[in-house]
Amino acid sequence: MPRLVHLEVSRRDLLKSSAATIAATGVAGVGAAQPAEDKMKSSNTVSFTVNGKAEKLELDNRTTLLDALREHLHMTGTKKGCDHGQCGACTVLVAGQRINSCLSLAVMHEGDEITTIEGLGQPGALHPMQTAFVKHDGFQCGYCTPGQICSSVAVLEEIKANIPSHVTKDMQAKVTATPEEIRERMSGNICRCGAYSNIIEAITDVAGSRA
Amino acid sequence: MKAFTYERATSVQQAVSMAASNPDARFIAGGTNLLDLMKLQIETPLHLIDINHVGLDKIEATDDGGLRIGAMVRNTALAADEHVRRDYSVLSRALVAGASGQLRNKATTAGNLLQRTRCPYFYDTNQPCNKRQPGSGCSAFGGFSRQHAVVGTSEACIATHPSDMAIAMRALDAKVETVKGDGTRRTIPIADFHRLPGDTPHIETNLERGEFITAVTLPAPIGGKQIYRKVRDRASYAFALVSIAAVVQPDGTGRFAIGGVAHKPWRMGEADAQLKAGAREAARAALADARPTEQNRYKLDLVERTLGAALAEAKG
Ligand SMILES: Cc1cc2nc3c(=O)[nH]c(=O)nc-3n(C[C@H](O)[C@H](O)[C@H](O)COP(=O)(O)OP(=O)(O)OC[C@H]3O[C@@H](n4cnc5c(N)ncnc54)[C@H](O)[C@@H]3O)c2cc1C
Ligand code: SF4
Ligand code: FES
Ligand code: FES
Numbered sequence: 001m002p003r004l005v006h007l008e009v010s011r012r013d014l015l016k017s018s019a020a021t022i023a024a025t026g027v028a029g030v031g032a033a034q035p036a037e038d039k040m041k042s043s044n045t046v047s048f049t050v051n052g053k054a055e056k057l058e059l060d061n062r063t064t065l066l067d068a069l070r071e072h073l074h075m076t077g078t079k080k081g082c083d084h085g086q087c088g089a090c091t092v093l094v095a096g097q098r099i100n101s102c103l104s105l106a107v108m109h110e111g112d113e114i115t116t117i118e119g120l121g122q123p124g125a126l127h128p129m130q131t132a133f134v135k136h137d138g139f140q141c142g143y144c145t146p147g148q149i150c151s152s153v154a155v156l157e158e159i160k161a162n163i164p165s166h167v168t169k170d171m172q173a174k175v176t177a178t179p180e181e182i183r184e185r186m187s188g189n190i191c192r193c194g195a196y197s198n199i200i201e202a203i204t205d206v207a208g209s210r211a
Numbered sequence: 212m213k214a215f216t217y218e219r220a221t222s223v224q225q226a227v228s229m230a231a232s233n234p235d236a237r238f239i240a241g242g243t244n245l246l247d248l249m250k251l252q253i254e255t256p257l258h259l260i261d262i263n264h265v266g267l268d269k270i271e272a273t274d275d276g277g278l279r280i281g282a283m284v285r286n287t288a289l290a291a292d293e294h295v296r297r298d299y300s301v302l303s304r305a306l307v308a309g310a311s312g313q314l315r316n317k318a319t320t321a322g323n324l325l326q327r328t329r330c331p332y333f334y335d336t337n338q339p340c341n342k343r344q345p346g347s348g349c350s351a352f353g354g355f356s357r358q359h360a361v362v363g364t365s366e367a368c369i370a371t372h373p374s375d376m377a378i379a380m381r382a383l384d385a386k387v388e389t390v391k392g393d394g395t396r397r398t399i400p401i402a403d404f405h406r407l408p409g410d411t412p413h414i415e416t417n418l419e420r421g422e423f424i425t426a427v428t429l430p431a432p433i434g435g436k437q438i439y440r441k442v443r444d445r446a447s448y449a450f451a452l453v454s455i456a457a458v459v460q461p462d463g464t465g466r467f468a469i470g471g472v473a474h475k476p477w478r479m480g481e482a483d484a485q486l487k488a489g490a491r492e493a494a495r496a497a498l499a500d501a502r503p504t505e506q507n508r509y510k511l512d513l514v515e516r517t518l519g520a521a522l523a524e525a526k527g
Contacts, residue, residue: 039218061217061259064246084247085314097287097316103243104317107217108261151313158312163291166307166447171296187447188311 048112050075051119059106066090068106069116077117077146081190088189091147091154092116098154100188117146120153128209129153132202140193148189152203155185159207177207212249219261223390223425229260230421231392238262238423240283241317243310244326251336253343267425270294276431279388282321282424286376287312289320298432301456304439305379311448321424323376324387324404328415328474330359330370341367342412352504358452361503361510363473368412369504372405372475373450379439380427381468381476382456388426391419398428405475412474435460436525440517441470453513459525463487467521469497469514490519 038044047056050073057072066083069075069092081089083102090102093115121127129149132138139145159177167184168175175181182203183196191199220226230236235257239245248254267281270292278294289295290306310318332338332350339348351359351369359369380401387399405416418424435458443449454470465486468478482497494515501511 034219040216042214042216044217061215062212083250085243085311088311088313091313098313099317100243100313103246103314105217105239105242105246105259108239108242108263110219155312158287161291163287164296164303164307165312166304168307171300171303184447185312188313 044107046107046110048109048114050114051116052113057106061105061107063106064102065092065094065104065106065109065114066101069101069114075116075118078150079143079146081144081147086190087144087147088151089144089147091150091189093150093154096154096157098151115150117150120149127153128206129202132205133199136198136202136205137195138199138202139191139195144189144191144193144195148186148191148199151186151189152182152199152206155182155203156207158185177204179204182207213252213255213257215256216258217261218258219264221264223265223267223423224394226260226262226265227390227392227394227421227423230423233258234420236260236421240319240322241285241314242322243314243317244322248327251334253334253336262423273428278429280320280427280429282319282426284320286310286315286318286320286323289376290315299379299383299429299437301382301437301439301458302376302379302429304437305375305441305454305456308439308441308451308454309375320376320427323374324380324424324427325416325418326374328370328372328405328408328412331355333370342370342408345411345413355506356504357506358450358471359504359507360473361507362477362498362501363407363475364502365408365410365412367410368408368474370408370412370474371471372415372473374476375439375441375451375454375470377401377405378454378468378470378476379456380429381478382458382466383429383433386428387424388428389418389422389424391422396425401427401476402478408474415474433458435465438521438524440521440524442513442517453510453517455514455517455521457486457518457521457525459486459522465525467493467497467518472498472501472510472514486522490515490522494518 043060045058069078078092079089081087085100085103090100091098092101094112121130129152159175162175165184167180179200183200237256239259239261267283269281271279273279286306290303296303330351333340333342338350341349349368360371385401387404390396438457441451441454443451451471455467457467459465466483468476479497482493485493485496
């Protein structure tokens with residue numbers, strides 16, 4: 001079984017066992033039940049961590065994770081392109097997995113660990129993928145870049161976890177980080193400037209130095 | 212988006228009783244289809260029941276040698292599962308041909324089956340659409356219908372079911388397990404799960420209001436070469452114009468389901484029986500009742516050629 005899948009299962013098991021602890025001790029925590037009155041309201045409080053920092057927000061239920069990050073936490077690194085899951089500009093990592101934050105409600109992320117482009121690295125202490133994008137000129141206007149970088153960090157983890165893709169030739173063999181594999185896996189991130197070839201070079205560079 | 216109230220279910224029992232007590236409620240799983248449509252006010256639930264904490268996230272062996280896939284298993288996890296890759300590789304292949312890596316991490320087994328059957332006019336709220344607004348007319352007739360259905364259509368609607376996963380499940384004879392608010396359970400063969408449009412295109416499945424999918428089961432492995440081929444306008448991250456899920460045995464017999472041609476995954480017993488005779492015979496049998504538009508007539512040839520390529524791949 002691939003590692004990411006294991007991770008997910010064990011995280012859920014953890015939630016279950018911590019729910020049991022909550023029941024025993026009465027301490028609310030991760031995955032805790034909602035107060036009954038909140039089920040009748042069009043807003044809810046939600047607690048999650050963003051880049052390691054605990055956040056608690058009172059949000060209209062309609063607020064997407066993307067809008068919570070940008071409009072409420074003022075972390076504008078994550079971008080809004082299409083707002084419909086089509087472009088990947090809003091890609092963030094939740095429990096290490098990449099998702100489109102525009103197609104996810106913030107209130108559904110109670111207890112989650114969220115990583116955005118700001119959390120991957122900062123000027124002076126860049127993530128290797130950020131460094132590689134700079135080195136290979138993996139952007140022009142830069143609007144799609146935070147999403148591209150978050151996505152590509154997760155792509156290399158998915159390959160390591162042996163998750164197959166549409167271009168994987170042999171479903172039984174170990175998946176490897178070829179440019180073809182990377183290109184296919186990055187198809188959920190659109191770049192209207194067309195920086196694709198440099199993006200692939202940047203990711204391949206990081207994949208190679210990791211292998 | 213219309214305002215809604217929100218509650219989190221922590222068990223299946225809780226989820227179904229919440230739904231039974233609130234007729235305006237909808238379940239939300241990955242949210243990748245429901246939220247997309249809520250943003251356009253095409254879907255306007257007044258209450259959401261978050262089912263992400265009910266469990267059902269395991270893939271387990273069944274007593275008859277098959278697999279039971281929990282409703283909440285994510286598309287990524289299902290495609291990557293070692294048993295699925297080995298024994299039902301057409302399903303892994305179909306899953307990774309769909310959507311994007313980001314979406315597959317969220318999309319669930321049940322949500323994927325229940326994503327709306329749709330067309331571009333369904334999204335365009337300025338245009339008539341019988342599915343979105345029953346009785347308003349179908350903009351695809353006389354409009355751009357290049358992507359639309361060719362078989363099993365009606366005067367009311369010619370949209371296609373967009374799921375890749377469901378095409379493979381149709382070829383594998385999957386079954387959908389459900390539970391209702393009163394606790395009754397039933398098992399629906401995938402062939403009977405999705406509906407043809409008829410004159411009620413807004414009703415897409417035979418699921419009842421508040422009925423909850425708990426799992427999808429696959430029968431014991433059937434072996435054979437398992438192939439999924441998807442033809443689309445770009446090499447990745449696009450819906451199928453036509454797709455074929457085929458399981459071909461060494462003697463040339465087998466079965467296949469077709470995507471991108473109908474309101475539901477399309478499979479015909481007569482067509483399976485013709486598989487040994489070749490792609491032309493089998494494709495003709497499958498699409499004998501086709502009523503294409505001028506713009507999507509090409510799909511008839513495309514099905515035959517895609518099936519031909521799948522059969523060649525099976526031999527290779
Ligand atoms: C840009 C884009 C491209 C895409 N491309 C493809 C593609 O190429 N191929 C493809 O196959 N798909 C594609 N999809 C669709 C995607 O696969 C679906 O959105 C996804 O599978 C839906 O799963 P979900 O869990 O997010 O469902 P949700 O959006 O959470 O739910 C969908 C429906 O199912 C109901 N539901 C969910 N779980 C249950 C349950 N257990 N019991 C009863 N009802 C339930 C919900 O109430 C809702 O009505 C694409 C989507 C997008 C946004
Ligand atoms: S084909 Fe169906 S979904 Fe598309 S406009 Fe016509 S009625 Fe609506
Ligand atoms: S903004 Fe989320 S995918 Fe485009
Ligand atoms: S760099 Fe401009 S959109 Fe990608």
